[in-house]
Amino acid sequence: MYVYDEHDRKIAAERVAQFRDQTERALAGELSEEEFLPLRLQNGLYVQRLAPMLRICVPYGMLRSEQLRRLARVTRDYDKGYAHVTTRTNIQLNWPRLEDVPDILAELAEVEMHANQTSGNCIRNTTTDQFSGVQKDEIADPRPYCEIIRQWSTFHPEFAFLPRKFKIAVNASEHTDRAAIQVHDIGLQMVRNDQGELGFRVHVGGGLGRTPMVGPVIREFLPELDLLTYLEAVVRVYNRYGRRDNKFKARIKILVKALSPATFAEKVEAEWEQIKNSPTRLTLEEIARVKGYFTEPAYESLEDATDTLSQQRFENKEFDRWLTHNVGEHKKPGYAIVTLTLKKTGTPPGDMTDRQLEQIADLADEFSFGEARATHEQNMVLADVRQDRLFELWQSITGMGFATANLNTLTDMICCPGGDYCALANAKSIPVADAIQRQFDDLDYLYDLGPIDLNISGCMNACGHHHVGHIGILGVDKKGAEFYQVSLGGSSQHDANIGKILGPSFAREDMPAVVSKIIDVFVENRTEEETFLDTYRRVGLNPFKERVYA
Incomplete structure (x- = not known):
């Protein structure tokens, strides 16, 4: 790194x-x-x-x-x-x-960390897939490009006081999008053109909050050397034309919609034409320099440990569950990607104690070349674990609160801190998450339901990304009381979509029952191959609405 x-x-x-x-x-x-x-x-x-x-x-x-x-x-x-x-x-x-x-x-x-530009009307922390560099299906490692964007955007004098906050995400996987790039101000999908050259498909104008939007494509292929000059053109156009008179209409998504994506793209192309050959343009030498920080660790030549793991799985059902759901395929034979879930029932999603932080550090040193990764889904990852040490790792983490085998299930939810902490929140998020986790505490039932994204936000700022949850929950104020609005059908993947509001809001104590009724409708209507999102898209909102408000 x-x-x-x-x-x-x-x-x-x-x-x-x-x-x-x-x-x-x-x-x-x-x-x-x-x-x-x-x-x-x-x-x-x-x-x-x-x-x-x-x-x-x-x-x-x-x-x-x-x-x-x-x-x-x-x-x-x-x-x-x-x-x-x-x-x-x-x-x-x-x-x-x-x-x-x-x-x-x-x-x-002292340990090369800071809080620069993590808030304010500037370019925020650039994010990417937590499996970058170790997954099999990525087009190229996106982390060097994220670092290049970080260096370019940090303390950039022209972009220190933009009309509103600005977020960039990069994704390199062809089949999944764990970075939610289409709901960012700029989303970059790494691609290769017909000649095999590396570049980016550029989405601009995505975002959540009060006016959720999926970012349209404004350029199908941007050569990698043009990355920074094109980003500079986009942000310059936003800085020039974005609204500063109303903070609720100041995000770039409002500008893109007002102008139309085609007109916005024309303005960007015109601006880019003026600066595309400026000193900001990347060189192969600079890209190689930054890539030099992201070399592979000292992998060993290992045999696949399938036979050993099969025996261990047969002898221990809990290990088998964890291996199936929390361990992913690595690009290197004999290695695996492990997600340490921070979603144990009774713990606010995404929280770690000081002792747990130290434990993850020890685990990283022992099992993953001294590195760990935080995820968009509020978990932690050890990206380079030997397969023949997975059972040992699982035994180590079982008592630490990291081995809950619920990754990508209903209870692996995204949840903002909500009204327990945030001055902007209309309602508390953490108690709702806790109640739903307790309602759905049967792992076998969760596995039968398949992948379901449940996202909770305490207010319209959408820090919990409720708009793109398969099931989204939003805290709202109702005459001084805390209520919760439900939306269905959202997605942050390549098929990104904003969920539709189910109807009037619910009291906090009703939320576990509301989610249960939604799940019941799914179970009654699904085919054998369908996920929750598949079923929702086929049957629509009405069956869920009729059951919940019956």
């Missing part, structure tokens, strides 16, 4: 010193809250319901074991002993004191 050079270290140290001065002046009353607001936001600091929230950047989800241990220490020394994985693969602290934040950032900088 990428390692800071002298320029990165200098920038990080200077930013910490700068923000320390700004924080001290704010605490002394020398900066008003209005003046301090954009400064703290671009250092990842929000003011939440009960305490500040610090969002720590994890570029494309990659974490070294020493970084995990430092995160553990920070959460223990400056917070309440736990951290939260977000849908942008960042790490959030929910209880830091404002006066401690500069010290936290200084500690993070």
Whole structure:
């Protein structure tokens, strides 16, 4: 993974010193809250319901074991002993004191971490598939390109104060999209043209929130050397024409829709024509330099461990479940990709204690070349585990809370922190997630249901991506009371789609029963081969609506 050079270290140290001065002046009353607001936001600091929230950047989800241990220490020394994985693969602290934040950032900088541009109206953390570099079906490893975008966008003077926040995601798999690129401001799908040349299909204008949209394609093929100049053209057009008079209409998706995708693309092409041969244009040498940080670890030549695993599976049903659902195929013979689920019933989805962070660091050192990965789905991944050590790993994690074999099932849900923490939330998310997890605690039944994405957001900002859940739950305010609106049929995959609202909202205590009725309709109507989404698309919304509101 990428390692800071002298320029990165200098920038990080200077930013910490700068923000320390700004924080001290704010605490002394020398900066008003209005003046301090954009400064703290671009250092990842929000003011939440009960305490500040610090969002720590994890570029494309990659974490070294020493970084995990430092995160553990920070959460223990400056917070309440736990951290939260977000849908942008960042790490959030929910209880830091404002006066401690500069010290936290200084500690993070020592292990090449920061909170730069994790909030504010700038280009945020670039994300990608958590299996990048190890999956069989990817066109190329997208992580070097994510790092190139990170270096280009960090402290870019032209894009420090955009009309609104801006998010970019890159995907390289032909068959799946674990990065949800079509609901980003810019989504990049790696492709090869008829000549075998590497490039990107460019989606622009996706996003969730109050006006959810799937991003249309504005360019079918962008050569890899033109990546940065084209991105610069897109953001320049947005910066020039995007609305600043109304924050609810300031995202690029509103501009693309208002102009039409074709007209927006024309403006981008015209802007790009002026800058496509500028010094920002990538070179093969620069791409090779960055790729040099993403070389393969010291894989051994291993035999496939199928026979050994078959015996271990036969002797242990729980191991068999875990191996089937939480372990994926690796591009290297004899290795496997392991997802450590953070969805144990009774634990808020995506939360890790300081002790668990240290345990993951130890597991990474022992089993996966000292690296772990945070995921868009709020889990953690060990990407390079030997097959002949899978049983040993499973035994190690069973008591740590990471072995719940529910990956991609109904209870492997995405869930924002909601009203328990967030000042913007209309309702709590975590209690709803907990109630649904307890309602569906039979793993065999979950396996029979097949893959179901259930996403929960506490407000219209959609941090829980409820719009693209197969089942989406949104917290709403109803005369001062917390209620929940349900949508069905969303998808964040290559067939991306915004879910349709089922009808009037429900009280919190009704939500487990509502989800149960939705599942009952699916079970009664599905064919043997159909997933939940297949059945929904075939029968439509009405059968679900009739049952739930009967």
